[in-house]
Amino acid sequence: MEFHDGIDPVANGGDDMIVPSADVRQHLVVVGNGMAGCRAVEELLARDAGRYRVTIFGAEPHVNYNRIMLSPVLAGEKDFEDIVINDRAWYADNGIELIAGEPVAAIDRAAKTVTSLSGRTVGYDKLLIATGSDPFIIPVPGKDLPGVISFRDMKDVDMMLAAAARGGDAVVIGGGLLGLEAAHGLTLRGMKVTVIHLMPTLMERQLDEAAGWLLKTALEGRGQTILTGADTAEIYGDGKVEGVRLKDGTQIPASLVVMAVGIRPSVALAREAGLDVGRGIKVDDHMVTSDPDVLAVGECVEHDGNVYGLVAPLWDMCRSLADGLTDRHTGYKGSVTSTKLKVAGLDVFSAGDFSGGEGCEDIVLRDASRGVYKRVVVRNDRIVGAVLYGDTTDGSWYFELLKKGEDISAIRDLLIFGQAYAALGASGGGALDPKAAVAALSDDAEICGCNGVSKGQVVACIAAGNGSLDAVRGSCKASASCGSCTGLVETLLALTLGDDVQSGPKTLCKCTSFTHDDVRREIVAQGIRSIPEAMHKLHWSTPDGCASCRPALNYYLLCALPGDYVDDQQSRFVNERMHANIQKDGTYSVVPRMWGGLTNPRELRAIADVVEKYNAPMVKVTGGQRLDIFGIRKEDLPAVWADLNAAGMVSGHAYGKSLRTVKTCVGSEWCRFGTQDSTGLGVKTERMTWGSWMPHKFKIAVSGCPRNCAEATIKDFGVVCVDSGYELHVGGNGGIHIRATDLLCKVATEQEALDYCAAFIQLYREEARYLERTAPWIERVGVDYVKQRIVEDEAGREALRSRFLYSQSFSQEDPWARRAAGDEAELHQHLAEVRPLETVA
Amino acid sequence: MTHSNAVGEWLDIGPVDQIAPGHARTLPVRGGEEIAIFHTLDNQFYALVNACPHKRGPLSQGIVHGSVVTCPLHSWNISLKTGHALGNDEGCVPTIPLKLDAGRIFLLREAVLGKKAA
Numbered sequence: 001m002e003f004h005d006g007i008d009p010v011a012n013g014g015d016d017m018i019v020p021s022a023d024v025r026q027h028l029v030v031v032g033n034g035m036a037g038c039r040a041v042e043e044l045l046a047r048d049a050g051r052y053r054v055t056i057f058g059a060e061p062h063v064n065y066n067r068i069m070l071s072p073v074l075a076g077e078k079d080f081e082d083i084v085i086n087d088r089a090w091y092a093d094n095g096i097e098l099i100a101g102e103p104v105a106a107i108d109r110a111a112k113t114v115t116s117l118s119g120r121t122v123g124y125d126k127l128l129i130a131t132g133s134d135p136f137i138i139p140v141p142g143k144d145l146p147g148v149i150s151f152r153d154m155k156d157v158d159m160m161l162a163a164a165a166r167g168g169d170a171v172v173i174g175g176g177l178l179g180l181e182a183a184h185g186l187t188l189r190g191m192k193v194t195v196i197h198l199m200p201t202l203m204e205r206q207l208d209e210a211a212g213w214l215l216k217t218a219l220e221g222r223g224q225t226i227l228t229g230a231d232t233a234e235i236y237g238d239g240k241v242e243g244v245r246l247k248d249g250t251q252i253p254a255s256l257v258v259m260a261v262g263i264r265p266s267v268a269l270a271r272e273a274g275l276d277v278g279r280g281i282k283v284d285d286h287m288v289t290s291d292p293d294v295l296a297v298g299e300c301v302e303h304d305g306n307v308y309g310l311v312a313p314l315w316d317m318c319r320s321l322a323d324g325l326t327d328r329h330t331g332y333k334g335s336v337t338s339t340k341l342k343v344a345g346l347d348v349f350s351a352g353d354f355s356g357g358e359g360c361e362d363i364v365l366r367d368a369s370r371g372v373y374k375r376v377v378v379r380n381d382r383i384v385g386a387v388l389y390g391d392t393t394d395g396s397w398y399f400e401l402l403k404k405g406e407d408i409s410a411i412r413d414l415l416i417f418g419q420a421y422a423a424l425g426a427s428g429g430g431a432l433d434p435k436a437a438v439a440a441l442s443d444d445a446e447i448c449g450c451n452g453v454s455k456g457q458v459v460a461c462i463a464a465g466n467g468s469l470d471a472v473r474g475s476c477k478a479s480a481s482c483g484s485c486t487g488l489v490e491t492l493l494a495l496t497l498g499d500d501v502q503s504g505p506k507t508l509c510k511c512t513s514f515t516h517d518d519v520r521r522e523i524v525a526q527g528i529r530s531i532p533e534a535m536h537k538l539h540w541s542t543p544d545g546c547a548s549c550r551p552a553l554n555y556y557l558l559c560a561l562p563g564d565y566v567d568d569q570q571s572r573f574v575n576e577r578m579h580a581n582i583q584k585d586g587t588y589s590v591v592p593r594m595w596g597g598l599t600n601p602r603e604l605r606a607i608a609d610v611v612e613k614y615n616a617p618m619v620k621v622t623g624g625q626r627l628d629i630f631g632i633r634k635e636d637l638p639a640v641w642a643d644l645n646a647a648g649m650v651s652g653h654a655y656g657k658s659l660r661t662v663k664t665c666v667g668s669e670w671c672r673f674g675t676q677d678s679t680g681l682g683v684k685t686e687r688m689t690w691g692s693w694m695p696h697k698f699k700i701a702v703s704g705c706p707r708n709c710a711e712a713t714i715k716d717f718g719v720v721c722v723d724s725g726y727e728l729h730v731g732g733n734g735g736i737h738i739r740a741t742d743l744l745c746k747v748a749t750e751q752e753a754l755d756y757c758a759a760f761i762q763l764y765r766e767e768a769r770y771l772e773r774t775a776p777w778i779e780r781v782g783v784d785y786v787k788q789r790i791v792e793d794e795a796g797r798e799a800l801r802s803r804f805l806y807s808q809s810f811s812q813e814d815p816w817a818r819r820a821a822g823d824e825a826e827l828h829q830h831l832a833e834v835r836p837l838e839t840v841a
Numbered sequence: 842m843t844h845s846n847a848v849g850e851w852l853d854i855g856p857v858d859q860i861a862p863g864h865a866r867t868l869p870v871r872g873g874e875e876i877a878i879f880h881t882l883d884n885q886f887y888a889l890v891n892a893c894p895h896k897r898g899p900l901s902q903g904i905v906h907g908s909v910v911t912c913p914l915h916s917w918n919i920s921l922k923t924g925h926a927l928g929n930d931e932g933c934v935p936t937i938p939l940k941l942d943a944g945r946i947f948l949l950r951e952a953v954l955g956k957k958a959a
Contacts (some may be wrong), residue, residue, distance in 0.1 A: 198858065199862060199884075200861070200862055200863075200882075201862070201882075201884075204862070204883075204884045205884065208882075208883045209882045209883065229861075264943075278942075279942060279943055354883060358908070358920045358922045358923045358925065360908075542906070542907060543882075543883065543907060544882045544883070544906050544907060545906055546906045546907075546909075546911075547903070547904040547906060547911035547916065547918070550904060550906060551904070570863035570864065570882075570904070570905065571904070572904075573904065573913070574902040574903065574904075574913035575913075577902075578902070582898075582899075582902060582913050582914070584896065584898075584914065586897075586898070586899040586902075634902075826859070826860075826861075826864070826866065827864075829866075830866070830867045830868060830869055831854060831855065831859055831860070831866040831867060831868050831878060832854060832855060832868055833868070833869045833870075833871065834852065834868060834869070834870040834871065834873070834876075834953055834954070835871045836870070836871065836872060836873070836954050
């Protein structure tokens with residue numbers, strides 16, 4: 001035992017012994033030699049250097065270093081010496097005893113002592129717990145294999161450096177800040193790195209979906225493999241790590257696995273000592289725990305319900321703590337946090353609440369070519385949150401405005417351009433009005449960077465009679481490419497024409513200034529591959545779209561990238577997500593496919609059994625020649641589908657913007673008037689087209705003679721058989737606006753009928769707008785255009801047909817079978833059920 | 842499952858990773874209204890009674906965008922934060938106070954049970 005407190009100094013006295021006079025100052029023992037513990041001591045020394053005798057225990061065998069800078073050490077940009085905050089001389093100069101490499105194992109609050117793992121016991125008057133955080137280890141098999149490490153201290157860095165020296169593959173589990181820094185460092189050290197992240201977006205706590213997507217794209221550009229939405233099943237290996245297996249079965253070989261999924265306040269010591277512990281060690285405004293002589297500070301504490309994992313709040317806490325220990329009692333009031341980070345050399349910033357919502361307005365700026373994304377969230381004329389990517393220069397300015405709660409209404413129009421621009425606007429007096437700012441631009445100022453169009457040229461173009469955005473785009477090309485100058489062009493239109501501006505074509509939705517056709521064209525032209533990418537490159541004004549544009553974008557991408565695009569289920573309307581039709585009471589109806597309207601005893605029995613087994617209140621014969629089972633609960637859908645699958649039936653897609661059904665009459669096989677085998681052709685047509693996604697629902701019918709019992713002339717595609725062949729009809733509709741089909745052409749053989757059908761569907765898939773049926777589409781483009789593409793252009797028809805069949809090769813998988821086998825079970829299951837005691841009893 | 846072991850007045854609904862971003866899950870309440878718990882794409886959690894103020898459509902089945910859900914029956918937009926219908930529609934669905942703690946979702950018991958049962 002090195003120190004005793006409460007020793008009577010007189011008892012140490014003696015005439016013939018030279019004994020150093022006992023230190024009668026109060027003894028402050030600090031558990032934790034990290035950033036919080038040492039900073040607290042520094043703050044204390046700055047206020048009253050002589051007041052306490054200080055002893056610091058550190059679990060690591062090092063002096064106090066800057067943990068945040070471990071990443072540059074790993075990346076090879078710094079050495080350990082560079083990140084030391086306080087060297088040994090500092091401890092010596094301030095009379096601090098450092099007991100490094102000795103974790104504290106227990107606190108005895110009654111005796112007021114702490115005991116280290118090696119058995120050393122030290123008494124205290126005041127105890128400060130600054131144990132920080134522990135890395136969270138996900139409880140998967142293999143987590144304890146050699147080669148699985150966390151990223152928390154110098155020891156972890158040393159192990160990573162040793163692994164990197166051997167080379168090979170590394171897996172980082174966790175796509176948060178720590179994980180990405182580890183991945184970056186290991187990549188720079190020459191390892192092939194795969195990042196596995198459970199959430200769909202990287203750094204989802206700091207970044208919104210758009211910024212997370214930009215970060216992912218940039219990191220992939222640096223050679224890292226980023227797997228989002230990836231759930232680790234196990235870490236495998238014989239005696240040491242050999243790889244990681246995901247829940248979907250993917251195996252990723254690795255000789256090193258870094259687990260960086262998060263941190264937890266390190267509270268074990270405090271809890272065992274009987275202190276009040278929630279998520280962290282509970283402290284008051286002066287960082288005092290439930291024991292007045294025990295304080296706590298840093299990541300291990302919970303203050304007013306909040307736990308912090310960032311460095312800035314820690315400084316505030318240490319100031320309040322030191323004030324309290326020197327009887328100043330200013331009190332800590334919690335911290336509003338912002339994160340300004342360089343992740344792998346990329347700038348990101350976030351602050352406040354960027355979840356949006358009631359009364360919140362988003363101001364968004366996207367500059368795809370510079371890789372810049374800025375989003376400021378405003379409520380009641382005050383900034384409540386901000387996310388910046390690529391250019392974080394103004395992060396601190398936004399954060400100041402946020403913390404002070406300043407009214408930004410006067411600079412709102414210029415806010416997103418940053419402090420310099422807003423100040424310029426403010427100093428220019430009237431220039432605060434963005435219209436005035438545009439008016440003040442000189443004639444040779446560039447408006448459209450993509451096409452090099454100046455303000456003078458745009459104004460001249462408008463003056464020459466181009467009175468709408470679309471006309472300007474068509475004439476001088478301004479805003480015709482990336483669209484980011486659309487606002488400027490619109491302002492110029494307003495300035496030049498006043499109220500005479502003609503409104504342009506309808507935009508896809510309120511989230512964008514682009515039309516459906518613009519969006520489709522740009523998806524192909526720019527090689528866009530995901531919804532967040534489309535929203536970014538096409539300057540969406542909302543962070544994640546709306547219920548109109550998400551399904552449209554999902555369809556356009558699916559159509560443009562068959563087999564390649566990963567369908568976003570959350571961008572689909574409920575019926576397409578649940579593969580059944582929602583009814584007004586929230587139950588679903590289920591329609592199994594009956595090819596060409598044909599059925600058999602086995603199918604009918606299976607349907608009858610389902611109706612009885614699940615108490616379906618109604619079964620109805622539909623207009624599409626099949627049976628609709630009503631009143632199925634979402635929980636029962638997978639079991640219903642399993643039963644129907646067992647009888648050989650698959651989804652009828654009665655719920656989709658997709659091929660619905662092929663209606664037939666009995667044709668030449670039975671009917672005395674029948675000219676061709678209309679039933680057989682109907683079945684073949686349905687076999688070819690089922691499962692395809694379309695801009696809207698799509699119905700087909702095949703009639704065996706001109707009596708047209710299958711009502712083929714009010715279908716999207718109808719075949720009327722005649723003695724000499726097959727009349728092909730298109731664009732019919734039996735809905736609100738009844739429209740009879742236009743005759744497309746007549747063909748001689750069944751195969752031609754099938755080929756023309758495939759080509760027509762593909763033309764509709766590629767060129768109609770989302771939610772536009774064939775009838776309004778044909779009225780818009782004209783039946784002559786369709787004839788020219790399908791009938792007259794033989795090579796074009798063949799190309800359309802083969803594109804359709806290629807796309808079909810990916811879409812003809814029964815979605816029911818996957819669900820019946822347990823896929824996406826969470827869509828069908830309740831989270832839990834609440835049974836209040838009162839009602840259970 | 843019953844929640845007689847819930848701490849204080851909060852009911853522990855289970856770990857947050859049961860609900861993927863952009864998704865919603867349901868929580869039937871015996872003797873009360875079914876609750877929908879939402880996880881938005883920007884990683885916020887909200888709980889509402891699972892019935893649109895218009896015609897009681899199951900909001901849990903709607904498309905989630907920003908902090909808004911679009912009802913699957915007639916496309917009303919409902920604020921997840923306040924339960925109010927947005928735009929020109931008028932109506933409000935009760936919200937359930939929700940908190941996250943140590944990776945788990947908690948709902949305020951009295952709000953879950955409704956006034957009658959509380």
